[in-house]
Amino acid sequence: MTDPHSGARARRFVLPVVLSGVFVQLVSVTVMQVAVLDVQRDLGAGPGESQLVLAGYTLTYACSLILSARLGDRFGYRRMFVIGMAVFTGAAIGSAAAPEAWLLVAGRLVQGVGSGIMAPQILSIIQSALPASRRPAALSAYGATMAAASLAGPLLGGVLIELDPLGLGWRAAMLLTVPVGLVALLLSPSLPSVRTGRTGGRIDSVGAALSLVGTALLVLPLTVGRDAGWPMWTWASLAAAVAVLVGFAVSQRRAADPLVHPAALTDPSTRWGLGVVLVFNAGVPSFTLLLSMHLQGAQGWSPMQTALTITPYAVGALGGSGVADVLGRRFGAWTLVASAVAMGIVSIAVAATIHDPATRWVLWLVLGLGGVAFGMFTASAFTQIIARVRAEAAVSVSGLLPTAQQLGGTLGVTLAGVAYAAPAMSSGDAMWNAMTYEAVVFTLAAVFALRLVARRETADHRQPTANAA
Numbered sequence: 001m002t003d004p005h006s007g008a009r010a011r012r013f014v015l016p017v018v019l020s021g022v023f024v025q026l027v028s029v030t031v032m033q034v035a036v037l038d039v040q041r042d043l044g045a046g047p048g049e050s051q052l053v054l055a056g057y058t059l060t061y062a063c064s065l066i067l068s069a070r071l072g073d074r075f076g077y078r079r080m081f082v083i084g085m086a087v088f089t090g091a092a093i094g095s096a097a098a099p100e101a102w103l104l105v106a107g108r109l110v111q112g113v114g115s116g117i118m119a120p121q122i123l124s125i126i127q128s129a130l131p132a133s134r135r136p137a138a139l140s141a142y143g144a145t146m147a148a149a150s151l152a153g154p155l156l157g158g159v160l161i162e163l164d165p166l167g168l169g170w171r172a173a174m175l176l177t178v179p180v181g182l183v184a185l186l187l188s189p190s191l192p193s194v195r196t197g198r199t200g201g202r203i204d205s206v207g208a209a210l211s212l213v214g215t216a217l218l219v220l221p222l223t224v225g226r227d228a229g230w231p232m233w234t235w236a237s238l239a240a241a242v243a244v245l246v247g248f249a250v251s252q253r254r255a256a257d258p259l260v261h262p263a264a265l266t267d268p269s270t271r272w273g274l275g276v277v278l279v280f281n282a283g284v285p286s287f288t289l290l291l292s293m294h295l296q297g298a299q300g301w302s303p304m305q306t307a308l309t310i311t312p313y314a315v316g317a318l319g320g321s322g323v324a325d326v327l328g329r330r331f332g333a334w335t336l337v338a339s340a341v342a343m344g345i346v347s348i349a350v351a352a353t354i355h356d357p358a359t360r361w362v363l364w365l366v367l368g369l370g371g372v373a374f375g376m377f378t379a380s381a382f383t384q385i386i387a388r389v390r391a392e393a394a395v396s397v398s399g400l401l402p403t404a405q406q407l408g409g410t411l412g413v414t415l416a417g418v419a420y421a422a423p424a425m426s427s428g429d430a431m432w433n434a435m436t437y438e439a440v441v442f443t444l445a446a447v448f449a450l451r452l453v454a455r456r457e458t459a460d461h462r463q464p465t466a467n468a469a
Contacts, residue, residue: 012190013187013190013191014125014126014129014130014190014191014192015126015138015141016187017184017187017188017190017191018081018121018122018125018126018191019122019141019142019145020180020181020183020184021081021084021085021118021119021121021122021184022119022122022142022145022146022149023145023148023149023152023177023180024085024088024089024115024149024177024180024181024184025061025088025115025118025119025149026146026149026150026153027149027152027153027156027176027177028057028088028092028111028115028153028177029057029058029150029153029285029409030149030150030151030152030153030154030157030285030288030289031153031154031156031157031173031174031176031177032053032054032057032108032153032157032173032174033054033153033154033157033288033289033292033293034153034154034157034158034161034173034292034296034306034307035157035161035170035173035174036050036053036054037296038161038169038170039053039101039104039170042169042170043098043099043100043101043104044101045101045104046101047227049101049102049104049105050101051223051224051227052105052108052224053101053104053105053108054223055219055223055224055410056105056108056109056112057108057109057111057112057115058112058219058223058406058409058410059109059112059216059219059220059223060109060110060111060112060113060116061112061113061115061116061119061406062112062116062215062219062403062406062407062410063116063211063212063215063216063219064112064113064116064117064212065116065119065120065399065402065403065406066211066215066259066260066399066400066403067203067208067211067212067259068080068084068116068117068118068119068120068121068399069120069124069259069395069396069398069399069400070203070204070208070259070395070396070399071117071203072120072121072124072395073124073395074203076193077121077124077125077128078121078125078188078191078192078193079193080117080118080121081118081121081122081125081188081191082185082188083114083117084114084115084116084117084118084119084121085114085118085181085184085185085188086114086185087110087111087113087114087117088111088114088115088118088177088181089114089177089178089181089182089185090110090114091107091108091110091111091113091114092107092111092174092175092177092178092181093175093178094107094110095107095108095111095174096168096171096174096175096178097171119402120395120398120399120402121398122142122398123142123382123386123394123397123398123401123402124394124395124398125191125192126138126139126142127386127394127395127398128394129191129192135386135387136325136328136329136383136387137325139382139383139386139387140321140324140325140328140379140380140383141379142379142382143321143324143375143378143379143380143381143382143383144318144321144322144324144375144378144379146378146379147317147318147320147321147374147375147378147379148314148317148318148321150284150285150288150317150374150378151288151310151313151314151317151371152314153176154288154292154306154307154310155307155310155311155314156173156176156307157173157176157307158302158304158306158307158308159304159307160172160173160176161173161304162302162304162307202257203257203259204251204252204255204257204258204259206251206255207248207251207252207255207258207259207260208259210244210245210247210248210251211245211248211259213244214241214244214245214247214248215241215245215403215407217237217238217240217241217244218237218238218241218245218407219407219410220237221233221234221235221237221238222238222410222411222413222414223410223413223414225414226414226417226418226421259396259399260396260399260400261393261395261396263390263393263396264389264393264396264397264400267388267389267390267393268455269385269388269452269455269456270385270388270389270393270397272448272451272452272455273381273384273385273452274385274400274401274404275404275448275451276336276340276381276445276448276449276452277381277382277385277401277404277405277408278404278405278407278408279408279441279444279445279448280336280340280343280377280381280408280441280442280445281404281405281406281408281409281412282408282409282411282412282415282441282445283343283347283412283416283438283441283442283445284343284374284378284409284412285409285412285413286409286412286413286415286416286417286434286438287343287347287370287416287438288310288313289413289416290416290417290420290431290434290435290438291310291350291354292306292310294354294420294427294430294431294434295309295354298427298430298431299355299427309363309364309367310367312364312365312367312368312371313367313368313370313371313374314371315368315371316367316368316369316370316371316372316373316374316375317371317372317374317375317378318371318375319371319372319375320339320371320372320373320374320375320376320377320379321375321376321378321379322375323376324375324376324377324378324379324380324383325379325380325383327376327380328379328380328383328384332384332453332456333384333449333452333453333456334449334453335376335377335380335384336377336380336381336384336445336449336452337446337449337450337453338373338376339373339374339376339377339380340373340377340442340443340445340446340449341442341443341446342369342370342372342373343370343373343374343377343438343442343445344438344439344440344442344443344446345439346366346367346369346370346373347370347435347436347438347439347442348435348436348439349362349366350363350366350367350370350431350435351428351431351432351434351435351436353366354431355427355428355431382401384452385397385401386398386401388456412441415437415441416434416437416438419433419434419436419437420433420434
């Protein structure tokens with residue numbers, strides 16, 4: 001029920017405030033990719049601690065999404081958004097001030113919790129607070145913000161580290177999200193107080209425990225297993241994760257008030273849509289991470305040089321985001337198919353051009369085209385999926401979509417890292433191995449998107465027949 005006192009002011013600020021949450025979440029995922037080497041030098045962080053600086057945020061973020069969606073349903077989306085943003089911003093300040101590596105890791109873990117609390121509320125507020133006529137444009141803006149933020153992290157982080165304002169180094173990159181978070185908190189009272197009809201009842205404590213434990217058991221070995229040499233505990237953790245998550249699925253069928261609404265996964269289109277998001281994101285974060293680490297590591301480039309090289313990708317992503325809404329309305333889920341295919345082609349082209357200075361302009365062109373494909377997919381995927389979700393399942397899907405996105409990204413970084421670290425004659429061959437992995441993943445995402453198209457066309461064909469009957 002919408003608070004009548006929110007009025008026009010809420011409608012005016014709802015998108016800027018909630019999209020600021022999208023921006024800071026994803027900037028925090030990527031900004032440390034270019035800062036981790038400076039963290040190692042400044043704090044003396046070892047390989048394990050450095051990995052947790054990157055992975056700790058992802059771990060707690062992914063674990064808290066499903067439960068946080070239900071908490072917003074129970075206690076109000078605005079309240080949970082404010083709590084999440086406050087935790088996130090406070091942890092960012094604490095992380096920037098960390099005098100030792102383990103304190104930075106702890107700050108990143110807390111920051112991930114804040115992000116996980118906040119993320120599902122954003123989609124729920126868009127779905128609940130905006131009229132139906134404004135939702136497609138709002139979801140496109142959501143996707144465009146995701147595209148911009150995913151690339152702004154490495155770009156702005158590299159610039160800040162190179163300029164080193166006030167001698168802060170990597171700490172300046174860590175503080176990048178703080179002004180945005182503080183402004184969002186100041187404007188948050190203008191958000192409408194909305195929630196759905198599932199305000200009563202108890203939180204499914206068994207489901208909550210199983211989802212948290214199962215996701216943690218899955219994400220932890222994926223994030224640290226490769227660098228640790230895949231010891232026995234990582235395989236035991238993955239096996240336990242499968243068992244616990246199967247138990248979670250069974251518990252949701254039997255719970256009186258489950259965390260995930262039963263209608264969330266009964267529609268085949270929604271299931272295929274979640275699959276597309278998961279598989280595509282098994283390629284995207286690892287693509288930019290590998291590109292950044294290869295340029296700085298194997299080729300010895302500075303963070304500034306790396307950031308400038310990735311700039312065409314960022315510019316292309318903004319352009320692709322800008323046309324995604326129009327293309328999505330015209331071609332529907334075919335937009336996702338085309339974007340995934342284009343990213344697969346771009347991956348191979350990057351491997352072919354990245355080492356030759358004479359083809360540097362070709363690399364920039366290829367990255368620009370890849371950015372367009374990435375922006376188109378990211379800005380239209382959530383719109384294509386949520387547009388047909390039943391109203392009672394919207395909150396659950398709001399938690400499942402970022403969960404699929406985050407799990408896909410975590411899995412992709414692990415698998416791409418394995419491909420890059422596989423035996424190779426040179427760094428160029430290693431890059432070919434990694435980009436071949438990327439091409440395969442994006443091709444698989446295109447196949448999933450084709451299945452989504454087929455499901456949509458079948459449903460659209462049946463609907464007139466049902467109406468006539």
